[in-house]
Amino acid sequence: MKRADVLRDITPVIRDHLVVCNIGHPSQELHQIDDQPTNFYMLGTMGLCSSIGLGLALVQPKTVIAIDGDGSVLTNLGTLPTIANNVADNYILLIIDNGAYGSTGDQPTYAGKKTSLAGMARAAGCENVIECRAEETRGALEAAIAARKMAVIVCKCASGSDKVPVIAKDPVTIRDRFMAAVAG
Amino acid sequence: MSLSKRIVDDLVANDISFVTTVPCKQLGGVIEEVEARAEILHVPSNKEDEGMGLCAGAYLGGKRSAIIMQNTALGITVNALATLIQFYRMPLPMLISYRGELREPVACQVEMALHTKAILSQLHIPTYHFHKASDAEELDAILKYTFMCNKPVAILTDASFWGGY
Numbered sequence: 001m002k003r004a005d006v007l008r009d010i011t012p013v014i015r016d017h018l019v020v021c022n023i024g025h026p027s028q029e030l031h032q033i034d035d036q037p038t039n040f041y042m043l044g045t046m047g048l049c050s051s052i053g054l055g056l057a058l059v060q061p062k063t064v065i066a067i068d069g070d071g072s073v074l075t076n077l078g079t080l081p082t083i084a085n086n087v088a089d090n091y092i093l094l095i096i097d098n099g100a101y102g103s104t105g106d107q108p109t110y111a112g113k114k115t116s117l118a119g120m121a122r123a124a125g126c127e128n129v130i131e132c133r134a135e136e137t138r139g140a141l142e143a144a145i146a147a148r149k150m151a152v153i154v155c156k157c158a159s160g161s162d163k164v165p166v167i168a169k170d171p172v173t174i175r176d177r178f179m180a181a182v183a184g
Numbered sequence: 185m186s187l188s189k190r191i192v193d194d195l196v197a198n199d200i201s202f203v204t205t206v207p208c209k210q211l212g213g214v215i216e217e218v219e220a221r222a223e224i225l226h227v228p229s230n231k232e233d234e235g236m237g238l239c240a241g242a243y244l245g246g247k248r249s250a251i252i253m254q255n256t257a258l259g260i261t262v263n264a265l266a267t268l269i270q271f272y273r274m275p276l277p278m279l280i281s282y283r284g285e286l287r288e289p290v291a292c293q294v295e296m297a298l299h300t301k302a303i304l305s306q307l308h309i310p311t312y313h314f315h316k317a318s319d320a321e322e323l324d325a326i327l328k329y330t331f332m333c334n335k336p337v338a339i340l341t342d343a344s345f346w347g348g349y
Contacts, residue, residue, distance in 0.1 A: 020241070040244060044267030048237030051229075052268075055241020055249070058225060059202055078230030082238070086227050171272045179244055 001134035003096050004029045004162040006155060007067075010138050017063045017145065018182060020053040022072050024103025025161040026096065030067070032164040037181040041167055041174050047075030050093050054083055057091035060182060063145055064090055070097040070111035077120070083152070084125030092144050093152045094137070100159035118154040126152045134158070187346070188213035190320055191279070195250060196223045198327040200277070202242035202249040204228065204235035210281040210346050211252055218252070232257040236264040236276065243274050248331065250277040255284070255300040255340065256293065265307055265336055273334045277327055282313070282340035287348050304338050311338045314345040 001009070003026060011034045020040045021027045027041040042049055050073060053066025073079065073095055083093060099112020111117050118131040128149055132140045134157035144151035167174075185193075191214055195203065204227050205215045219226045225242075229235035232253045239249035253261075258280070269276050283290075284297025304311045310333075312326055313319075323339065330337040 042268075044271060045237070045264055048233065048240070048264060048268060051234050051237025052241040052244070055202070055227075055238035055243075056245045057241075058227065058238075059242045059245035059247040076231075076234055076237075078234050079237075082227065082229055082234065175244070175272045175274075179246065182244060183246055 002158050002160045002162075003098055003102065004033070006096055006134050006137050006157055007033050009135075010141055013138055013141050013145070014065050017065050018056065020049055020056065020064065020066045022049040022068050025164070026067060026069060026102075028164045028167055029162050031167050032162070037177045040178045041169070043167060043171055043174075047072050050079045050083065051076065053093065054079070054086065054088060054091060056182070057088035058086060061090060062182065063092070064088075065092045065094055065141070068093060068095050069102065070095060070099060070117055071101040071109045073117055074109055074111060080121050080124035080126065083150075084121075084127070087150050089148050089150050091150050092141065094141065095152065095154045096157060097154050098157050098159040102159060102161045106159050118152070121152045121154070126150075128152065130154070131156065186213065187317060187320055188217045191323060192217040192221060192224075194323045194327060196221060197324065198248065198331065200248045200250050200327070201225060202227070202239065202247045203252060204238045204249070205252040206230075206232050206235060206254065206257065208252075208254040208281040208283075210283065210341070210343065211254075211279070214252060214279065232261045233264040236261060236269060239276055240268050240272070240274055248275070250279060252279045254281045256296045258296070258300055258303050262303065262307065265309070269336045270307070275331045275334045276336040277330050278336055278338045280338055280340050282342040285342040285344070287343040300340065309336050309338050311340065314339060314341045317345060317347070319345060
């Protein structure tokens with residue numbers, strides 16, 4: 001399974017929750033597969049998906065799922081200790097780890113080589129870290145949402161992206177729609 | 185009343201309830217005060233652009249946020265400012281320690297001080313420079329201005345403002 005297959009599989013699970021989605025192909029694929037007002041699409045800013053998700057989870061009670069990538073987390077590794085030390089039990093960080101920088105042409109990441117993001121999250125102090133295969137992601141997500149306990153899920157999947165258009169929505173439109181969904 | 189307490193009083197009076205900080209000697213008193221206030225959730229960050237991500241998330245959650253940082257790291261926040269805070273039109277007060285100005289003992293700090301206002305100007309970020317203790321009287325108006333226009337706004341506080349390094 002590639003990232004888009006994982007997204008198609010988890011759509012029914014994440015649809016009713018607040019989702020912050022990583023820049024590039026992940027947001028474009030999610031937008032194409034199941035656009036929802038509860039989705040915040042990042043149009044830029046590599047690396048900050050998990051940080052935006054944590055900030056959102058810390059200030060309001062609804063479940064927040066940050067859909068990040070291995071390359072993006074490697075860009076902002078300081079996020080793992082911040083997440084570990086500021087526990088929000090309504091926060092799930094889902095790292096779709098395909099071992100590649102998908103939006104720039106599938107160049108390999110170190111997470112696809114020797115580096116374990118699950119191991120790094122545990123070493124950072126995250127207490128509930130699950131590494132799973134792509135086809136187990138949906139079940140892991142359902143369990144994490146039901147548990148109401150902060151979780152980091154590392155989903156190991158194949159590289160490659162769907163051919164989908166860029167998101168043409170205005171950033172302020174995305175923001176306003178999302179903030180209304182948060183408050184609603 | 186101490187300058188630090190006065191500054192944090194203004195943050196609280198303007199409904200800022202989420203503050204992220206990256207340590208700085210000059211801003212140590214403000215950071216302590218932020219940590220002590222029950223009205224503020226203080227989340228220290230490891231890097232300034234990470235902190236801007238946290239602030240963006242808190243804003244999306246309906247809370248007013250602020251970042252406290254040093255000017256030496258301004259360069260690494262350019263992308264976060266342009267493509268997140270400005271692109272999505274989010275308000276963000278940035279209380280910045282302006283190292284490398286008069287009374288600075290560390291020569292290397294001067295190097296980023298020389299670029300600080302130029303970077304802020306290039307990004308079209310409204311910038312206020314606190315040099316004398318009385319300049320802090322404008323903070324309340326600056327915060328109101330920030331949340332009126334939904335922009336990042338920089339408040340540079342130099343060593344003279346803090347009474348020497």
